[in-house]
Amino acid sequence: MIDIRPVANTIGKLVITLGAAMVIPMCVDFMAGDPHWKSFLEAAFLTMLAGGLITLATHGANHSLTIEQAFLLTAAIWAVLPAAGAMPFMIGAPYVGFTDAYFEAMSGLTTTGATALPELDNLPKGINFWRGFLNWSGGLGIIVVAMIFLPVMKVGGMQFFKSEGFDTLGKILPRAFDIAREMTWVYIGLTAICAIVYILLGMTGFDAIVLAMSTCSTGGFSNYNASFGPYAGVLEYAAAVFMILASIPFIRMVQLVRGSAQPLWQDVQIRAYLRWTFFAIAAIVVYRLLWLEAKHPEAIIRETVFNVVSTFSGTGLSSTDVTQWGHFPFAILVVIGLIGGCTGSTACSVKVFRYLVLFQAVKAQLRRMQSPHRIFPLLYDGRPLDRDVVDSVMTFFTLFMLTFGLLVMGLAMTGLHPRTALTGAWTSIANVGVLWGPELSPNGAVDQLPTAAKWMMTAGMYVGRLELMTVLVLFLPRFWRS
Template sequence: MSTSVRSVLFVLGIMAASLSAAMLIPALIDYNAGEMASASAFFWSAAAGGFIGLAIALAVNTEKKDLTTRAAFLVTAGSWLVLALLAALPMRYGGHDLSWTDALFEAISGLTTTGATVVTELDTRPPGFLMWRAILQWIGGIGIIVTAMAIWPLLGVGGMQLFKLESSDASSEKVLPNAAQIASAISLIYLALTLACAIGYNATGMNGFDAIAHAMTTLATGGYSTRDASIGAFLEGGSDYVAMVFMLAAALPFAVYLVMVRGRPLAVFRDPQVQGFFLVIGIAILAMSTFVIATGLHDPESGIRLAAFNTISIVTGTGYATTDFGAWGAPAVAAFFVLMFSGGCAGSTTCSVKIFRYQIALLAIRQHIITLTHPRAITPLRYGGRPVPPETVYSVLGFLFAFVAVFTVSAVLLAAIGLDTTTALSGAAATLGNVGPGLGDIIGPSGTFQPLPDAAKWVMAMNMLIGRLEVLTVLILLTPRFWQS
């Protein structure tokens, strides 16, 4: 067995053992609540996962850890598959009436921070089970990559390659000397924002359990809730205002927060992708608010409030809902469908296409048009005051093409399985963009993915993984050259 393969197995074993340790939290919560079947499933899953993970890590451990670029791709994709399988165990065997397909779908949706759920009657579910869903999203939001970056340098394994593969940050400027320091700083910021969000939720009337669970899924832009009505169950206290603030905060690049706390507080307003993100958010909220008020769907106050919340939730891919916006009519549904392809900033916990890619693509189109009309003109491509190398443009355009191609193929597959056009198109967009709820009567904000056939759930589960791994990371694994020695 090569050193590189041993390194991959070692890291996967450590990550599996770490996730198993996290299962003890919901196990204790359910044990304290008297939900013995669920608590037992979490305890035994933790024991099995911890034993297997540590056994693999110890069996392949070597003094030299050589994580090549190819091995980094394998760890990036393999970690999500291994951890999803492990996370599904207590869901499958905890007495929650979930088949293996549903348990894996829910686990993948949690870890990828998609928020598409097959679980119904959340109000009556064991508290540990609900907290486990929130923990999965919190880990998936940024925890896995940060943990890897922090631990691997101590083990002799470089972590910066994985950060580039998964976060696809447009700005490669290192605000701290190495991956471990960046990971530690981002961890503290992520934790601090989560605690602040939980305090905010608690101040609006949520109990401690609901506040912590929703804070985790808000900062992860995941959208899992402890209630069937989602955040809509807490509107009276104004929890939706807290959610809007922290959904926006989670959609900003965490590297900018590092720059801000290191003495440049206005850095966030100078980042071009942040400027573009708020421009998109502002235009979308203004248009949606005007529409719902002008058509008489809501009075001005509730119209602005509902339009702002649900627009931010869709753009950031959080997936919370405070109303069934599918009932707003075809124009609103079409607008929300388009917004599913937006996303937040690179280096944030959001998914989908992300703002900077659209900005780079538009700059490339503008440059090409200028070149066509003025062949002798020299028009260097600059983004944020810096020149953009051609390989960056090729990477962005390649991603956009691959994203559209995967969306088209998955939408056709879902339609072939028997889903109606609205469900197939919005389901493909919502899962590939890791948004959460789709559109229509079945998977819309007032429905769940439970009624879908198993074949459709598997297609959407693959979409969630592909989308969370930035599409190209998965497609590279499918090329024969990748597996050649």
């Protein structure tokens, strides 16, 4: 049997941290003169109490994790922390039930950005800050986990990125704190620069902080019903730059800060990502110009850049109603959402790296069909790809598509319109954030959906964010026996 005490102990400490963080939105509300600050005080107290009890109950646990415990910890973080993060939504305004509150917190911490709240413009400032903060801390969490845990867990081919001298779990935890610290600083720095740029280009201070947090985490929560709409204009270009930076491998930005830009420019994944982004934008711009829209060409280019980058990076902010662009642009947006940004970033979905591996595998397979007795080595960036990595990537892709199909079917089963079922499954599993359909509230919120559909989407965001296999492995009976 697995000893779950070290896992529970870490979870307890993270819950305390999240509870302590509620003091910030409390101050936001207090300074705004909004009596809602008392709700945050209550939520913070209850959350820290719960976290404290868990920590105390498991005090003295051994902290060197086995591989099973690492899986369990990863799965537990994104299952338990949303419950803590949901507290403020239930205790004060908007006073939603547990289903919606947990959905909102899960959407925040998985950096999905789909909302269960139909009215955002008039929420207490603290709540909108808290939503942005959930996005932001979820993004930070995933960078740490993606960099440190997933490679050792061999999830979806991530072992390709395993650092040198890093291949036993015993060495992970101390080193993890080092990497986490360095990345946290880069992440804080990126968010701060983003907020400053937003303010310089005309945003209010509060909006800049909330939207910077949701931009740099590719989260997508906005404090406006119209998402990024109120700031349409030059700010769309600025946001596009930061969404791209947030969806390329963070290790490259750490290297950039250390003074070497070369690894960033030469990264084949980043190059492919930028190339594909360019093609998607170009195709849609040409299509929209040919359809002779009344809009000014600059507006067409600007809107397309923003919304394509937002979908491709999995951010999910929107500045206009993209369904008005026509079927072809919409199809492109769905497809790039199923690609997603780069590995090692806050981006979700299948990711560019895995597609590059898949293309290599398909090419090798075709060659092998023709010359059955020759060996064709698979290369990525000049490095040979292990069979193990290729296998993992293909399994991941298969599982991703099967889960996606299953989720569409499940959502359709609750009676949803096919468009809602399709984009709802898509936005959940790929953690994009936007969805479309007749059952949604005017701001795109899911509050009117059946409860079963909300929980399916919540589950979809969860398994999508954790790269599916991290969760599925827990269902092997032998996992619990070892």
